[in-house]
Amino acid sequence: MxxxxxxxxxxxxxxxxxxxxxxxxxxxxxxxxxxxxxxxxxxxxxxxxxxxxxxxxxxxxxxxxxxxxxxxxxxxxxxxxxxxxxxxxxxxxxxxxxxxGNWFPVDDFYGKNVMVIGGGIGIAPLRGLIHRVIKERKKFGDFCIIYAARCVEELVYKEEVYGWWESDDICNTTLCVDPGGETPDWRGKVSFVPPVLEQMKPSPKNGVVVVCGPPIMIRLCMEKLVELGFSPDVLYTTLEAKMKCGLGKCGRCNIGDVYICKDGPVFTYAQIEGFPGEVW
Missing domain, CATH: 2.40.30.10 (Translation factors)
Known part of the structure; x- marks a missing residue:
């Protein structure tokens, strides 16, 4: 356009x-x-x-x-x-x-088991992907969503999220809040995401994972997924911090010779591991 x-x-x-x-x-x-x-x-x-x-x-x-x-x-x-x-x-x-920017290579996910992990407002970049997988459900393998927030009040898109949670025939959805963030009627998990992954032990076979959320959550989830056997090149995230012009001109978002706004914002964990300096 x-x-x-x-x-x-x-x-x-x-x-x-x-x-x-x-x-x-x-x-x-x-x-x-x-x-x-x-x-x-x-x-x-x-x-x-x-x-x-x-x-x-x-x-x-x-x-x-x-x-x-x-x-x-x-x-x-x-x-x-x-x-x-x-x-x-x-x-x-x-x-x-x-x-x-670039985008999630959704066409490459066809036939694969897809796991989506969002934290807080980090569900926003994932929302279009989630709707795409649901709309084209038969083109994908298993579909799992993990969505976490600091507290119940901080869950975004509540109506949609609860709808995914109740639709076991479409996707397997797990909702989490941090310890202390639950309400008396909360039916989800009270946990950070990495322990949930440790408990679930998702199979890396024919799988891809997309993670978006606070930097510390992304890093810890990536480390846990690698520990569980996932290759870094099937783990995707978005790096959106410090972007300004959107065109690779202002230099605010560069990490070495990589411009987040132009070369990203979507990267695999394998790419991120090769970046110079601190990403998270």
Missing amino acids: VENIYQPKMMRVIEVRDETPTIKTFRLEFVDDEDRKNFTFKEGQFGEFSVPGSGEATFCIASPTFWRDYIEITVKEVRRATHAFHLLDVGDFVTFRGPY
């Missing part, structure tokens, strides 16, 4: 959902109908979004590729630009540049 890489498109807010006290999901539609018709993206890609006057912020596209009339982004309020998003209401406007 991107003709002029610096030219943003105008989008309109058509729905706002409160996910948690600090996280909101925004449904956006293109103002120009031609922009809508021409827009395509793939699972895992991102864009640069802005509330005019407040600067740009990088967000993954958190909706499936087959939702054609709109896209969704999920925003945690942490700084000025994200605060401006949290003040938006239906009918307000934002600008968008993108899509940028």
Whole structure:
């Protein structure tokens, strides 16, 4: 879609959902109908979004590729630009540049057992992938979702997540909260993710795993999965920290000669192990 890489498109807010006290999901539609018709993206890609006057912020596209009339982004309020998003209401406007970056190689996952592990708002980059696997369920082997948050209140996309949890015929879903984050009626696990993996002992045979969440969670999950026999080249994640321009021009996201925004944000653990310096 991107003709002029610096030219943003105008989008309109058509729905706002409160996910948690600090996280909101925004449904956006293109103002120009031609922009809508021409827009395509793939699972895992991102864009640069802005509330005019407040600067740009990088967000993954958190909706499936087959939702054609709109896209969704999920925003945690942490700084000025994200605060401006949290003040938006239906009918307000934002600008968008993108899509940028690479994507999850979903076609390569056909016929394989797929495990998806998300932590907190890290479920957002995984949401489109999850919907894709569910929509094309017969093209994949076993499908397992592990979703964790600090507490029950911090679970994002609760209605969808609980729907996956109840759909044993579609996927095997495990929900976790950190010790102390449970409520009296909580029916999921009270645990960090690595002990859950140790207990589940997923088979590495014909398997791929995609992990997104806080850096410490990603690292510990990757280490545990390798310990369980998974090859680093079938373990995928996204590295989205410090991205700014989205084009590999500003240099904020480079690690050695790798630009996260241009060469990523999707990488295998094998690639990450070869990066110079500290990634996590």
